[in-house]
Amino acid sequence: MSPEARQYLQGPKTPFLTVYFAFGAEYSEYITDDMDVLPKLSVAHQLVIALQPRFPEFNRRKALTWLRRELPRIRENYTSFERKTMPFPFKWY
Numbered sequence: 001m002s003p004e005a006r007q008y009l010q011g012p013k014t015p016f017l018t019v020y021f022a023f024g025a026e027y028s029e030y031i032t033d034d035m036d037v038l039p040k041l042s043v044a045h046q047l048v049i050a051l052q053p054r055f056p057e058f059n060r061r062k063a064l065t066w067l068r069r070e071l072p073r074i075r076e077n078y079t080s081f082e083r084k085t086m087p088f089p090f091k092w093y
Helices: 003-010 016-026 043-051 057-077 080-085
Strands: none
Touching: 003 016, 016 043, 043 057
């Protein structure tokens, strides 16, 4: 991916779905739903697991459960203005 494309994807005004598909395409070989490492993965990684039908439903539900626990913590620690300036996936939360 070119530096310009990466900069566009990290911008706060880039549409969510564009970033989601680019993330999935760029890192598809690294995206794992291994239950041993699931709690250690980034929020973006968890979101990709939750939304991709190629993973078993059980693992997708686990990723969603983790996100439901983690996102309120992020909301507590950062103001809405700070979240809007953050890259995917925080800018839409």
